[in-house]
Amino acid sequence: MAYGHMATVYDRLMADSPYGEWLDFAEGVWAKKGMPRRVIDLGCGTGNIAIPLAKRGYQVTGVDLSAEMLAVAYDKMRREQAQVLWVEQDMRELEVPQADSVISFCDSLSYLTDEEDVQQTFSRVFAHLQPGGTFLFDVHSPYKILHGFGNQTFALTEEEVSYIWQCFCDPDRLEVAHELTFFLRQENGLYERVEEVHEQRAYQPYEMVRWLREAGFAEIELTADFTGLPPVATSERLFFCARRP
Known part of the structure; x- marks a missing residue:
């Protein structure tokens, strides 16, 4: 599901997201495994x-499914x-020129x-x-899908x-449907109601590792929640680092 109406308010809603920590994570890995010149950002959103x-001097290609999100990114x-x-x-x-590193953060792969x-x-x-390039990404953990989202409802009034954000969880598939209803203030003072549905799924870490190996990756490392440490039962965000030999 691509972001449509939500693109116009995405940055406002995500203002508290730890973008600096994602950047630090990437550059910390690159400092150990080789600094890239060209980087592909998958699911780049609003940039x-x-x-x-x-x-910071990298040659970046931002890839996203949503034209609306890319339009915001271009203006920024x-x-x-x-x-x-x-x-x-x-x-x-994916069909773009090769890069030295591919990143995908903010649970885009979920x-x-x-x-x-x-x-x-x-x-x-x-x-x-x-060859030698790195693939860095994060995803929601099974715990986050089941307990962070579950069948809960969230709301925001500004x-x-x-918005009203309803979560409907399928525990067998570790999948959640986010049903979002937004009320966006217009120039005339009235509010426009728009709706979007987004679906995300978690996979067991061992499955992700296996699929990375089957794709040809090596030196696969798994950490959680920006700690640099292996995940525990209650970890919410899983970080993967893999290298193309």
């Missing part, structure tokens, strides 16, 4: 990681006087709700990495935007 990387890039190549594309069909889609994406990433 909150791609643009800072470009401003121009305001911040950076240079990123934006590509509207399905990560399962939107792949079929095992075959994950495996296909891993294969496409492998094909688009230079002057410019309000």
Whole structure:
């Protein structure tokens, strides 16, 4: 599911997200495994990681399925006087020039709700990495799907935007449907109601490791929650690092 209406308010809703920690994670790994020159950001959204990387001197290609999100990213890039190549594309069909590292943060890969889609994406990433290149990404853990989302309802009320966020969990598939109803304030003071549905799925870590190996990756490392430590039963965000030999 691509972001549509939500693109216009995405940055406001995600203002507290730890983008700096994702950047630190990536550069910490690169410092140990080799600094890249060219980077592909899969599921780049509105460019909150791609643009800072470009401003730090990396050659960045931002890939996202949502034209609306990329439009916001392009405007931000121009305001911040950076240079990123934006590509509207399905990560399962990735077709861009090769890079030295591929990253995918903010649980973008959790939107792949079929095992075959994950495996296909891993294969496409492998094909688009230079030998020795790294693949860094994070996903929701099974614990986060079951207990962080579960069958809960969240709400937000602000002057410019309000929402009702309902979660419907399938525990057998470790999958959650996010049914989002937004109320967006218009210039005339009235509110427009828009709705979106997003689906995310978690996979067991050992499955992800196996699929990475089957795609050809080696030196696979698994940590959790920005700690640099292996996950525990209550970890919510799983980080993977893998290298193309």
